[in-house]
Amino acid sequence: EDQVTQSPEALRLQEGESSSLNCSYTVSGLRGLFWYRQDPGKGPEFLFTLYSAGEEKEKERLKATLTKKESFLHITAPKPEDSATYLCAVQAGSNYKLTFGKGTLLTVNP
């Protein structure tokens, strides 16, 4: 069974204080790892897809990286508007379903 674990569950940062969120996974045959952002009461918003170890993708202050066991979402000089829950999901083998982690709630204080 595919498993996705995100840590920490919650992270509080000061504006400008860079940090990383972790997504560790146990799957058989990774097809893709996905990062989403979710604001309270709203649907998840797609951020990145990573397909193979060593791959990196960037968007504004966010950078996602992938190894064979985990993915990191690095947040550089965050702003209060980056506050949200960040979700990680994996797709593995011939199964087209996504398995989601429980998310990391990020709060960035001004």
Next chain:
Amino acid sequence: DADVTQTPRNRITKTGKRIMLECSQTKGHDRMYWYRQDPGLGLRLIYYSFDVKDINKGEISDGYSVSRQAQAKFSLSLESAIPNQTALYFCATSDFYNEQFFGPGTRLTVL
């Protein structure tokens, strides 16, 4: 206009009532999904459909049914709602590459 829409956005109902949640998309995707989200449990897949004639159960399909009326429409029904079905429900769509796009959600409360 939003690419994925869900109706209603909020619903309060009573135990035993039949409820239908509707989802429409304008992205032209063949694949559609229904998830529920509960605090501390994350997103869990209820049903998914890869085309109009293909319906599949997800990890928590008991107590739910679905109908794919057209490529753009996918409905979720609770035949007899119970309180533990109180949750936030999301519809999502994807193309072959499986980047899923989510609707705004329906907050369902079963009393």
